[in-house]
Every structure is written in structure tokens, then in C-alpha cells.
Amino acid sequence: MKVREVTPEVDTDTLLAGAQFTDAYHLETDDRTLTARRAAERMIGRPPRWVDALLTFRNILVAPFGLKTSGASQTEPRDMIGMFPVLSETPNRLVAGFNDKHLDFRVVVDVATSGASQGVTATTLVLTHNLLGRSYLAVILPLHRLIVRSMLRRVAARS
Template sequence: MISSAQKLVRPTLYPSPLPHAALPLADWADCYRVCVAAHPDLSAMAFARLALGRFPPWARLLLRLRDALVRPFGVQTTDDLVAKGAESIGFFPVVSATERQVVVGLDDTHLDFRLVIDVVDQGPAGTTVSVTTLVHRKILLGRLYIAVITPFHRLIVRAALSAAARRLAAAAA
């Protein structure tokens, strides 16, 4: 069953994800956005923490399965990311942050990826948040990896945006 918040999460090509300064060599991208009630003081970091800081149990289970499957290939696991000790949101290392944009991601042997969270105040019309995923697939393993995980990625991004929108709505009520 799709919640009303999930219905608000839309795939979008605006802003056009490629090329993107956060990962100029990206050769794969997608972008989802959600419009929430006006939150003129909402920072990108606050929204990123709402969206990426706590995944639903089914998504955590998928991530544990992913970690078990990729470990033999030398691909970094979520535990590897957390252990690095850099500033992070959930298990995602923060690459850069401003008031209106947060970039998280990492470089690995098979691919480099970035998640770019942009928050735009639209005045009384609300606040628009977009999450752009950028990937530079370096080798065949990177291409195969993205092909396999794309359907799960889409589910998780939509669920994370929906959950963050619900949390914002609940906090405003």
C-alpha cells in the first residue's frame, strides 16, 4: 500500500542530474523530489538526517544481504563505511555540506557514488527537497552492481523521502 507521502515523492529530471559538479564523471543518475509544507528554516543537513539516518527494517535487511553478497568481491560494506570515522549521516560519509545542499558518498574500486540532497524554499507553496544519486561505474562489476540494485535503490530512496516528509509533517502538527 502506498502512503500519501509516498505519492508525493516523484522521479524527476529537473534539475537535470548529469553532468553534476558533485561527481563530474558520473554516467548513471536518478533524481527524486518531494514537496513538503513550508519549512523556510529547514536545512539540507536536517533533512538528510531525517531521510538517511534511520532506514525501515526491510531496507536494513536488504543492506545486510547486500553486505554479505559483496564482501567476497572486496566491495566496501556499510560496516566499513561507519568504521572510517569521518562525519557521516547514517552510514554515508559526508563529502560536503552547505545550508541548502548536502553531498554524501564514497569512492570504491567498482564505482564512485554521491547522493546530493538539495532543499529549496518555495515560500508559501512549500519546501522542495530533491535527492539526486550520481554514479561513476568504473569497471564491469560497477555496471553489474548498479543493474542489480537499481530496483531496490528506487524503493529505498522513495521510502526514505516519504518517511522524512512524514516526520516533518508530524513535527509541524
């Protein structure tokens, strides 16, 4: 199954007003039973080891700046998929993400039936708050694209 970059088709004002960065990737799978939650769990619930290693490295680097190293909150129990709190959910769309002092982040997983296949689209939205957020986004963008494509392939690999 091929992952391709597509034009984001989300209402950014509703999901993350003022977002300066948005991208989307799409794949078609023959698993017509997927819900948005199941697709998100396959994508971000258990990332590949190399992604976990990158996240561990990232957490070590950003900890001195007081940035979040996980979406989990010690005081507030939440519905989580991997490290991301689920913010809203329907059978066809799941929105996860968090707000931090340098940037706010959302990942939107949409599923839609198309003929004999099921389309899955992962859309990322980012709103930066300061120079640290803009710098962080610039540094991680090349890796972000690689990671999203790889993790979206996991949806089809388990079909």
C-alpha cells in the same frame, strides 16, 4: 506527500565527473525549517528496517569481492549520516557518498523554499569503473528507486 521523479538539476562534472547514472526524486513538505542536513538525517540517518535488512544482505553478498560494506573508515574519522560520509555541506545542499573499486556513488540532498512549502530533492549519481560496477548497478537499480522514494517520504512523515 507525493514523491515524484524529476530531471536532475545538479552539476555532475563538479559532483562526480563522468557519472553514467543520475536520477532525482522530489517532494514538497510543509516543514519550512528544514536544512539539507536535517533532511538527509531523516532520509538516510535511520533507514526503515526492511532497508537495513537489504543492506545487511548486500554486505554479505559483496564482502567476498572486497567491496566496501560501509562508508565508515577505520583509520579516518568522518562526519557520517547513516553509512554515508558527508563530503560537502551548505544549509541548502548536502553531498554524501564514497568511492569504491567497482563504482563511485554520491547522494545529493537539496532543499529550497517554494511558497508555503519546502522542496526536498534527492539526486543520486553513480560512476562505474568496471564490469562488476556496471553489473552491480543493473541489479540494484529497481531496488534503488523503491528505496529512494521510501526514504524521501520519511522527510515529510516527520514534518
